[in-house]
Amino acid sequence: MDAMAEFVVGNIVRRVLYIIREEDLSLTTAAMVGLNLSAVSDDEDDADRDDQPVLSATAIATASRNALHPPSLQTLLEDVPDSAAVQHTSSSGRDSEGKSKSADKSSRNRKLKHDVVEAMNELIQDVSTCHEPIVVRVEHIHQKYLFLEVILTFGSSRTVLQFLCVAKERKRSFLVLVAEGAPRYQGHLLAKELVTRGLQTTLITGSAVFAMISRVNMVIVGAYAVLANGGVIAPVGLNMVALAAQKYVVPFVVLAGSHKLCPLYPHNPEVLLNELRCPSELLDFGEFSDCLDFGSGIGASLLNVVNPTFDYVPPKLVSLFITDILWSISALLIQCGDAMHSPVSAITVSH
């Protein structure tokens, strides 16, 4: 999925930072145990040190401080094994410390790097296979409902596609209504995929959603991001679908991998968490040049084309979230999201 924008990227960055901190923490606690020995060995190695006993004490203090408080990225970055860099830093105490510990630090950092890379590989694995635990849930849903269902979906989502394919494999009989998502018309893509896999598909326009919703049994959509209050950032047009589903009491199900959970709370999400795309998708450049006089200066301001990418769906319109961690409702999801991210982060992703 392209254009997933900042949310998921921000989430992944936060998780990577979390991994680094975690690994470092585990290494530091291990190192604390053997630090006394290494401090002694340092004294022996660096003969030009006068205050070795003091150093060893501060070394221990530093190490314990690092262990007790979550280290800032500053310290982590400074401990990067680069002797040239260490010489240039200004903090004297740390410098000498760094130098003295550089030998074992370098080995420690190597281990840290190794652990971090391993953890990141796991993360990549998780994200790319996030579909599996989600699509497994399909049988739970279908068992409860009627034999022939009509499912409405919107735009194009890989998760939804796999979900529906698995449902078909399990011999559920249903009909899919795909709403084309103008102006990107992703619905066409999804319809094509479904048809080639043998599912009964009907393509409708986005404007016909309200007309058809009375005959729909369930709405299943994917999301770009899930916010901390349970709100969903979704392709534009889904708020309309969610409102229609609420009016006709049709379950509105959102499929989202756990990497899409953001610790953000939406304040004016339509504007602040949105992105405006090129207006030429709606109105071709120059199409209105015959009736607008752009040269006069006022002409251009007469016509304003708005093409947002995202829509915010408030949590009360969503019936169910299906993710790869938990099959849960919104409240549980929030806790899950909080647990995953460290509460303190020096870097914030800007929007």
Next chain:
Amino acid sequence: MDPRRTARTVSDPKVRQVGFFTPPPDHAISDPPRHHDPIQSPSQSSPPVNDRSPSDSSLSPVMIPPPRHHSDALLRTALQATSPTKPFSPSTRTVMIPPENKDLRSPGRKVVYGKSPSSFSGVKASSVPASELTTVSVVNLALGISGKILTAEEAGGASVEVQNDRRASSKPLKEKTSKAERRALQEAQRAAKAAAKAEGSKASSSASKVVTSENTKPIKATKPSSQKNDGSQVAASDKKGGDRAPEKDRKKDAPHPRMQYDDTSRVEKAKKRAVVKQTEARNRVELFRHLPQYEHGTQLPDLETKFFELDPMHPALYKVGLQYLSGDIYGGNARCIAMLQAFKEAIKDYSTPPEKTLIRDLTARISSYVSFLIECRPLSISMGNAIKFLKSRIAKLPLALSESEAKTTLMLDIDRFINEKIILADKVIVEHAVTKISDGDVLLTYGASSAVEMILLHAHELGKEFRVVVVDSHPKLEGQLLLRRLVRKGLSCTYTHVNAVSYIMHEVTRVFLGASSVLSNGTVYSRVGTACVAMVAHAFRVPVLVCCEAYKFHERVQLDSICSNELGNPDAISKVHGREEINYLDGLVNCENLQLLNLIYDATPSDYVSMVITDYGMVPPTSVPVIVREYRREHLWS
């Protein structure tokens, strides 16, 4: 005899009070001077009658003032003596009830809608002798009112339930009669009734039977609003005497059940009579099997070649049909006006064949034109109402007129209809609506409605400062045309697509929507996507104002967008105009798993609509059936 019910006071029904009102001080039962009336009920135990004249100043703005038609006043005063109810309410059918049941009638009047309150005494009422019917018709003649309207009153005897039973039982017997014959029968009966009123005879039944054999031109019956209830004709042809006519007229109130295209036998029959050869579309959507789904684009060249060959079809009609087919003319008002202009042309060139009467032959001719137009594109509700109007005018032509006089009369009538119902109505709507626009407003509109466009341009001319948001949708992209016209006039506009309506709605102060029709339960039947916009506006607490001329109102009811709709060209969905890179579905259109659904209309529930602006004023959507009931008959069809 229900003692509980007599206690209710009833106010003067000629002032139909639809808003909040305080019950008037109890006027004594004083009979205003009335015409001497043969039907003077012995016990004038009518409920307290308000002597409010139509020009009572105590009407609040919410109320719909009663029609000020002169003849109506006469009619009302005459019938005041006979029945305490307003002439055009369904309950006036109580006129025929034997007097001792009158007290039952009045309390029940308000409770029951659409049924005769004589349901209390239903069984008894059906045995009303025909003699009483004659006297009413004499009364009406004295007033010079057309007999057709008052035949509703004649039907006072039978309750609707009894009617239904009779109709239902006779229907299986009569299935063999083709629709064409039945329609011809009914129209002949209507014409004959007009004749019968003039002569005061009851020989209409014999006359109509003669006509049936004459007129065998096949007519396809698919229009919902313009056709009379076939069932009524079925029952009518069975019955003898005056009962037939009144039942039929009352059943005209109930909309005709539309032809369902999943009934293959009827579809086959219809196809045989069709002028335009249609091939059925592949990949028909199951849910919409009851609607016609045809291949688009195949009929146009075919019809164009036949342009000079089709004798029965007038070229003006043909042209209009082709314009509908190609989509050159769209929009309720435009289509209606084009059709009426074409009818004018056809009438101008019409000459009565020998041995046929103008009325019947012209009516049949018009029906055939209409069925051709349906094949080009299903009728809109506005067109259906216009056709009903035209047919009623034809039927009411006095027989004494010469052919040329009749033709000029009809053409003048058509002109008057277009002027009053469409052009003047739009002016009135604009006058009303601009009062709702204030400086600093942000107005949202969807698609391209002629009424809304006029409102916006007029408000701009008046110097109001406002912004317009035009919401558009694929595949029609009608909003771009509206946008073009607005920008040219210098309005500042924002353009977006329907999916983004939640994004833009938080800046919008009012929503103006146009409508193809407003139905009797307040549902707005309009371009697909209107319901979405109205729903989102409602969620954001933005008032929704629907602008619709009153001639587009219809007495039918619709719950959702599926039972009656129009299906457009499915290929229009797979292709995106102007963006050739969206070609994901190329080559897949023949796959049997894929269906493309291109709805044209949808039904917006009335709770999303704050107000309907019509030429009768600004009313809530619940007032629409009142307008249909009170104003439709005399203003549209008299």
